[in-house]
Amino acid sequence: MVIGTTNGTQTDFDGNYIISAEEGQSLRYSYIGQKTVKREVGSANTINVEMQYSAQALDEVVLTGVAQGTSKKKLAFKVETVPVTGTQNVPTPDAASALIGKVAGAQIVQGGGNPLRNSAIILRGASSIEGSTAPLIIVDGIITQGGLNQISTQDIETIEVVKGAAASSLYGSLAGNGVIQVITKRGTTDKPKVTLRFENGFSNTQRDYPLAKNHDRLLDANGNFDVSSGSIVADSDGIFDNPYPGELINNVDEFISSQPYSQISVGVSQNLDKVNYYISAEQTEVQGIITGLDPFKRQNARLNLDVNLSSKFKLELTNYLVRQTGAEVTQAGQGDNVFFNLLTANPTVRLDQRDASGNYIPFFDGNGFINEYQNPLYVASNQKFDNENTRLVSSITGKYSITDNLVLETHLSTDRGRSEFVNFFPKGYVSGSQFDPNTNNGFILNIDSDYARVNSYAQLNYNTSFGDFNFKSSLRYLFEDFEGSFKTAQSSNFLTEGVTNLQQGTENISINSAEFEEKTQNVFLSADFDWKEKLIIGGLVRSDRSSLFGEDNRDQIFYRGSFAYRLGEDIDAEWLDELKFRASYGTAGLRPSFGDIFETFSVSQTGITPLQIGNPDLQSPTIKELEVGLDLQVLNKYTLAFTYANSNTEDALITVPLSGAVPGRVQVQNIADTSYEAYEVAFNGTPFETEDFTWDFGITFSTVENTIDDLGSVAPFNRVIQGFGAGSSNQQLDADPAVNVFRVEPGQPFGAMFGNQLASSLDDLTVENGVVINEGLNLPISDFSVNEFGHVIVTSNEDHKAGLVNAGGEQAIRKWNPETNQLAVDLIGDTNPDFNMGFKNTLTYKNLSLYTLIDAQIGGDVYNYTRQYLYFNDRHADLDTYGAAGQQSSYANASSTIYNGAAPIDYFVEDATFVKIREISLSYTLDDDILGPKIPIDAIKFTLSGRNLHTFTDYTGYDPEVALSGSPIFKLDEFSFPNFRTFAAAVQITF
């Protein structure tokens, strides 16, 4: 391109070009993924230019949020492109992990160590109250049903992320939570390129859990439990300072240990005149950190094939097949929850001891205070909780050039999958009295679910240029057809041993099934217009007609208007490559769930009751977002992107509890409003670049405030957290959380925690008629003081005053509400971080490359229910601290004080701030210069790598990164499966 003119050309296949330019004019050379080069035209007729790869290339074409591939410089809204080369060197079975720390505004939480669970993702902010915050996942243009952990990272070329409605309007009611598009590899070389990769490693936990070393039971003269009265009894002093008899056994170490990780992959690709292909196959095996469970395994294969049938007609085929198997591990709750049983286990008992038959002992005595402990080794060796997922993602796209300006594009794609879960306990299984009695003497639960999504579209693109003006337009008709179903069956108390069918159970027999269907047609028209590639104006209107919308409101319109001005084009400065101001305003939505629009009756033997009133007016909420920002690039080395976004969700869906006085208990209504405000900064650069040495870095920063604005006629409520579902069934894999701490209330942040509070100063006490009425005490304020732990106590409690736990002991007093004459309830925490950051570096010296990624969350809270419950079970190390200070155990574990009867209290709200060394890899490549011509190998790359290596945090549990619900908004730690770290060594051979 001759700078300052519309005179431009393209090179041929070999890179030759011809262009007319005057002496003194400047030429700009640009190519996808390469640094832009400028050259002044002198007297010579030939100018040769060598272009280099750039992570900050302006001419990079994006495919997400736009109807046609569009260069980044012509975008009037933010589309993040994430190269995954760094992550591909680091062990992970989850493509979502490729985004952590690299996309400003993306909060991605690996909600647990089980690789079967998808990461919890929220892009920019929350746009719904009840529904999921998960974004739309697109793979090579195929609208999918989600599931990034089923996509191989080795297949990925790049990932594009569109965060808010201002950019995601193109996808209408599918994309209120943003969009992640995975773009997989295609052939790039004219000769076949084969890549073999072998990676092996191991995983283990990052840190130990702080467990108590003492107890408050009575010991005899020999230091053993005093059982002279027939059972273990409490020590009369009530102080938690008696050592356990014998050597303490760390049962966590016995069960959670280093386990292997491996991944083998092969890829073949080629780019010919007529055909481009990429074929890959991969097997991944992650044993995780738990002894005795079947490993997570994934086998996947891909075929991407592009065929140029003629100069006008191109066919693109994408096929991806994946099978994923592994053992489910229940989080939250008690019963068979591995982490509950491990952390509460009696430290005087070896879990790995066996009975006379060689079997693990089912449960242990709980020192007389807890009924018994289930032995997780017994559970693991007997229980089968297998999950098998198979999935096919496939598409065919035809592109026909009717004229030079007019292209017809047709597309047919499918994403279909099946999940099967089998939870099996054999005949003779013993659950223990306080655990799930249904599993006694055998239990089987079989869940089978499947889905099929078929999308088809026809799109007409009309692009033209006239003078300095460029015009690009698209008209698309898209039809989506989704069907899903599930069946569950269970029975217990088996008749025969060794038989695994459902019909042998004699009790607890139940079956359950449902099917879902959704049809949606969408039509959109988009038009983009630019003047000299400098002034950029875009518009979009889209109509969605969905069977999920009520029959009286079946069509919904979404739109976008965008504007950008590339001021840098007006500034004649050699150092300035880009200065663009952009603004976009758009709308998007979220579809109701199947069933939300229907009138339903609950039909059972004991009642036929109207359950839900149908809503023929139900629609998608309207998410309106304004996004403004600037993009700056200087010295061909540094890019800075700043984005401000303000989003309002109107008519968010809520299941409204009705008065009860008319038929139907609930109705799903478009009634609530939420909003968020976000700031995002991304700074990338290449500070040093010589022939031998290169340093690339990337920094991301983001902050967001989510607020509940209005709930209509609905009273504030505690958001019930729904755990991970088993496929598309109505079965949850985890138990319901024990605490409902997250409050939805207008004016409060979405993620607000409400609960009781400990008084920390005498001013926190409630005085009425001259006496303190907290806890119903009615004592003068002079009786109170603040102790060494910062808790308000009754200074002298020798008289065993009513309302206090123990005579002679101290009791932390809770705040009181004089109006209700009950414990005060107030805001005790907020899960939203102050800000998130990511810091990525790649240092390359000749053939040696060091890649690091550190990410951080500053601020935000997590509710540590694990700790709260371990207080109750006398197993948390904090009890040692209180005991050492002379406090009775009731100081911490009584229901009327710190433990708070397992109800939410500020004491267990902890700062979730962390800095995590997320990814490191060190690679050395033997290239063909070193290998020489005699060895038919282009390169051998050796890599040492690690993931989740270390977390710097004050959080007292395993990891502040928890997401039991599948959403980063609800950070509740309840015996969660902790994230683990993985070390690996890899060899990659390319020929």
Add this chain to the structure above:
Amino acid sequence: MKKIIYFVMAMTILSCTQEEFNISNSNEADTQRVLANGPDFQNFNISNHSALFDNQIEFQGIYFRGLADQFSTTNAAYGFWGFCDQPRRQIINSTANDDLPTQAGGPWDSFNSVINNANIVIGNIENDGNQVMVGDSDLTQQELAAAYFDKGVAQGYLALIYDKAYIVNPDTDPGALEFSAYQDVFAAAVQNIEIGIQMASSFDGFQYSIFARRGVRWSNIFRIG
């Protein structure tokens, strides 16, 4: 250009089709399915009788429990006797009242649900003129009597438990509900029970059945006439 016109026309026509977006829900019943025929109508009414008695058996209304002092087994804990004050106290909607839906909302929902179902039966018979034919037997009068009885008993419980409640009839506008004092609700309850008993007395062989649990389809719990 013709191709473009055809393309746009095809998309417009496709975008006008409506019927295929009316997907039914085969997972749950709606009113039409529940009241599809006489036996189903009767089953619906019987299930409402069952619900009424279940609700009475499982009833743990907050004022009743307060009076019995079963919450605390101590006097005046948390000022609980205050719930027996007149006028009756309002329950605070906060996380401290974590069992609010069960203690306060449960009886409200369950007894109102019985009234709603009874209103469906009454409205269907009295307003829509439908009959309940089971085989050759016309059970319209019997089902109507039972529905009035259910409604009256449920209203009586609401009046006992709550300071105010809605008096809802089949033709009441659901968008314009107004609370009535519990004394008025109680009067409506007595009136409906009396209507039910009168109708039942005039129906020869009146049966009031409930679904029994565990396999038995239903049992007659009383007969009139």
